[in-house]
């Protein structure tokens with residue numbers, strides 16, 4: 001282990017009783033090419049990511065698409081296999097467990113998928129879709145299952161009579177709600193919510209945010225809340241992790257991150273969000289171009305190609321995640337800005 | 339900015355219904371609004387409220403069956419300066435309007451981009467069809483359009499396929515294609531919903547610049563009230579297939595006259611309102627209840643089951659869309675009470 005990763009791990013904030021301890025998580029996707037299908041490169045989707053989530057804590061994970069949020073969330077649940085690092089759930093390194101041993105953990109750790117269109121089987125009724133996981137884990141057998149499905153549908157803003165319908169009969173927002181009901185069906189302890197409200201109407205977004213908050217308080221649910229809307233994340237989360245190109249840029253308590261960002265990328269993200277007030281006209285930092293390819297990320301600081309504060313040294317040094325004030329961490333070499 | 343309120347599109351009493359196994363869905367049930375030349379009209383509303391069906395009706399792209407425009411008119415003045423009722427046009431005449439006078443961009447660029455053709459070929463096709471240009475000139479227009487929307491190295495990109503591009507870049511290509519014939523009206527159905535805020539900021543910035551350049555009107559469908567605040571001149575709020583409020587963007591945000599609009603504005607998290615560590619978290623003010631069942635809308639005001647201001651009269655008849663002053667319309671029988679309450683607060 002290099003000095004940097006050791007440092008990174010030691011500096012993570014521990015909040016009371018740790019439920020999830022992610023250590024130097026790495027997920028590289030091999031790129032094959034040529035006649036022999038040799039590995040010619042890697043998509044470095046998640047690169048040396050470490051953080052802890054306390055039991056009952058809600059932690060936000062934000063960043064542009066392609067920054068590795070979904071990959072990190074899925075690697076934590078072993079829906080895809082990490083290529084490096086450890087994931088301690090309740091103290092057990094689940095990356096070492098066999099498929100059979102994983103089964104019990106699966107029910108505990110659920111995901112709300114990012115794309116409900118792709119994940120809803122068009123030939124299954126809503127009640128089959130939501131009931132499927134209950135059946136796999138043998139929950140609410142018999143008549144109780146239908147009642148539970150009806151209850152879940154109402155919780156996510158649909159109606160019980162929807163359960164006999166098929167996904168194509170619903171508008172975009174309605175389909176997203178079915179996906180959420182499915183994840184909640186097995187009473188999980190830990191949820192990776194991958195952009196669960198991005199596709200919802202504002203009025204239903206607020207309901208779901210409140211619903212997640214209620215469930216979280218009621219059941220002591222632990223949530224990794226992936227999103228790109230910082231305003232929503234700020235509301236629901238205790239702490240926020242900002243990722244860019246596979247790496248953690250900043251970690252801070254929600255309010256601090258929003259009022260006093262210490263990383264140039266966080267500053268730009270906050271500035272890009274449209275303000276719901278037509279009388280406010282503000283100067284915004286428009287980040288030029290797209291996120292670079294994670295196959296050949298920029299040397300040194302991965303954000304340097306879009307950073308307005310970049311200096312020569314930024315190309316040479318991979319900035320380590322440092323604690324700049326209690327509980328506030330940033331991966332940027334400059335302390336003379338922000 | 340608007341051109342002295344010259345009307346480009348006037349939708350009057352539009353009804354678009356779908357017949358389903360369970361009955362008739364009145365997706366759009368008597369919708370009336372207009373768009374002036376050069377202005378951006380934002381359409382907001384609950385999922386299923388009929389925003390997309392309204393815009394597809396304007397494009398005459400309603401799948402028939404099961405859908406049908408059953409009543410109303412859609413008066414549109416194209417580049418030829420002649421006003422037509424889109425509802426009555428033949429399919430052949432419609433084809434001349436689509437992509438030429440009215441273009442549409444979607445949330446998912448791949449709904450309008452074909453994966454098997456280069457982006458240049460796709461843009462050129464529309465230009466050849468509507469402007470009678472030959473292939474070589476049309477490819478020149480395509481390259482210019484890609485440059486116009488800020489795609490780097492357009493001479494090279496014009497020969498690439500959509501899958502070789504990032505989501506934000508595909509969105510730009512779709513915009514380039516939609517604008518290649520300089521339409522009078524651009525319909526944008528959630529064009530930035532699937533994008534990151536940083537790319538959204540780029541695209542919104544681009545749309546504003548292009549609108550100033552081309553002088554087109556934009557019908558902007560979105561859920562994002564931040565985007566509405568930033569883009570719209572006027573706003574139409576839809577609920578249950580009907581317009582419930584319409585007005586100038588500043589008025590709508592400052593002095594909403596319909597409880598649904600008020601609820602929407604209260605339910606958004608405002609930046610900078612996060613809780614202090616150790617303090618209880620804030621709670622959003624959600625609108626209670628569910629989206630109404632389009633097969634059995636409440637008899638009177640469709641919002642009544644979710645409305646905290648409801649009184650018995652609300653369920654007697656569908657409230658009329660009334661002018662509350664300066665063209666600010668509300669479909670609520672109690673709008674005078676809200677106006678008065680606000681006057682008392684400001685007095």
Ligand SMILES: Nc1ncnc2c1ncn2[C@@H]1O[C@H](COP(=O)(O)OP(=O)(O)OP(=O)(O)O)[C@@H](O)[C@H]1O
Nearest residue numbers: 171172173356365384385386387388389390391632
């Ligand atoms: N092909 C169809 N067959 C039956 N009903 C339909 C069809 N298309 C739309 N509808 C119904 O028409 C109503 C309005 O749908 P529309 O797509 O316009 O909603 P929307 O306001 O665009 O919602 P969203 O915000 O989710 O995109 C909904 O009740 C929907 O279920």
Ligand SMILES: Nc1ncnc2c1ncn2[C@@H]1O[C@H](COP(=O)(O)OP(=O)(O)O)[C@@H](O)[C@H]1O
Nearest residue numbers: 029043045064065066067068069070071072294
């Ligand atoms: N199965 C895969 N094969 C190859 N590359 C992948 C795969 N899944 C994700 N990636 C790449 O990993 C990076 C991170 O993706 P993702 O985790 O989906 O980002 P986010 O959720 O932040 O948008 C992206 O560059 C993406 O293209």
Ligand code: SF4
Nearest residue numbers: 301304307314332333
């Ligand atoms: S290390 Fe350099 S390039 Fe990276 S965020 Fe800091 S200033 Fe910008």
Ligand code: SF4
Nearest residue numbers: 639642645652670671
């Ligand atoms: S008419 Fe009545 S129920 Fe409808 S919005 Fe107004 S007060 Fe509420």
Ligand SMILES: [Mg+2]
Nearest residue numbers: 065069070114
């Ligand atoms: Mg993702």
Ligand SMILES: [Mg+2]
Nearest residue numbers: 172389390391
């Ligand atoms: Mg729609």
